[in-house]
Amino acid sequence: MFWWKKKKKATEQQPAEPLPVTQDNCVLKVVVKTDVGNVRKNNEDSGTFVKIADEGVNSSKGCMLLVADGMGGHNAGEVASKIAMETISEEYFKKNSDTDIEKALANSFVTANKRIFSMSQTDASFKGMGTTCTVLVVTGSQVYFAHAGDTRAYFLKDNQIKQITEDHTYVQQLVNNGDITAAEADVHPQRNVLINAMGTKPTLRVDTGKSELTFNENDKLLLCSDGLHDYLSDDELAEAMQKKSLQEIADYLIDEAKRRGGKDNITVALAQKISTAPQTETKLTRDIELPGNNNDTSAMKLTRDVNLPNGI
Numbered sequence: 001m002f003w004w005k006k007k008k009k010a011t012e013q014q015p016a017e018p019l020p021v022t023q024d025n026c027v028l029k030v031v032v033k034t035d036v037g038n039v040r041k042n043n044e045d046s047g048t049f050v051k052i053a054d055e056g057v058n059s060s061k062g063c064m065l066l067v068a069d070g071m072g073g074h075n076a077g078e079v080a081s082k083i084a085m086e087t088i089s090e091e092y093f094k095k096n097s098d099t100d101i102e103k104a105l106a107n108s109f110v111t112a113n114k115r116i117f118s119m120s121q122t123d124a125s126f127k128g129m130g131t132t133c134t135v136l137v138v139t140g141s142q143v144y145f146a147h148a149g150d151t152r153a154y155f156l157k158d159n160q161i162k163q164i165t166e167d168h169t170y171v172q173q174l175v176n177n178g179d180i181t182a183a184e185a186d187v188h189p190q191r192n193v194l195i196n197a198m199g200t201k202p203t204l205r206v207d208t209g210k211s212e213l214t215f216n217e218n219d220k221l222l223l224c225s226d227g228l229h230d231y232l233s234d235d236e237l238a239e240a241m242q243k244k245s246l247q248e249i250a251d252y253l254i255d256e257a258k259r260r261g262g263k264d265n266i267t268v269a270l271a272q273k274i275s276t277a278p279q280t281e282t283k284l285t286r287d288i289e290l291p292g293n294n295n296d297t298s299a300m301k302l303t304r305d306v307n308l309p310n311g312i
Contacts, residue, residue: 038262044077062139072129116199227264
């Protein structure tokens, strides 16, 4: 079954929607930014960074980066991507979830898929909604991933970029079968046709794994929606990721995608391994209750550190 991600037109533009996020432990620096683009009326992308304010859990489960790209009529795509974001983070970090990182990620994706699909079946306004989703978990020098759809994860090491995930698209299937080249896939008119997405059917294909590359000082990770990688090649992404700061990289990538058309929402999540924690940003910390299992009455705190724009 195929799903075509709708590129909706709009009569008015929304202002940019920056969501910069920075973490200052685990020797990571993180920035997440999303933008509605030049054409869309609303932003159906979601992006976040999550860490747990419990050092034991933080040590065993690591920190999470997530980007989801919703699809569906009206605000349904936005609903789907937010359900994915919230469900995956809650399920992955809840107490007594699987201690195997890949299994815990896969289980969280399956649960999110069931919730989105159920809502699409019971509420007519959400019929047909779904979302792509890509997650990276960083624990020490290891990077794990879980993936469904065509949001992407990249690893930049020694100025060389490597795509961690593989698109679940019709054209990627053609590439895998040897019918077209990767270069031809980049400009194929059906490159946005998905063969797998969260919430579109009762079962979900989830790709999980661990990167063969170790995450060391000055290495960088990039998660992005197709609103970015539709416009910039891997070589251009690698060049941009060599800029001085993550904020400069995020700003440049989104501005460049918009300059080249910006027909879709654009979301980037960047992480860099550093030797010392940055101390310059103002932080806003939100504590969110995460449910335990049915036999666990205690609650766990999930903490998101958010940069506040100047003047707020």
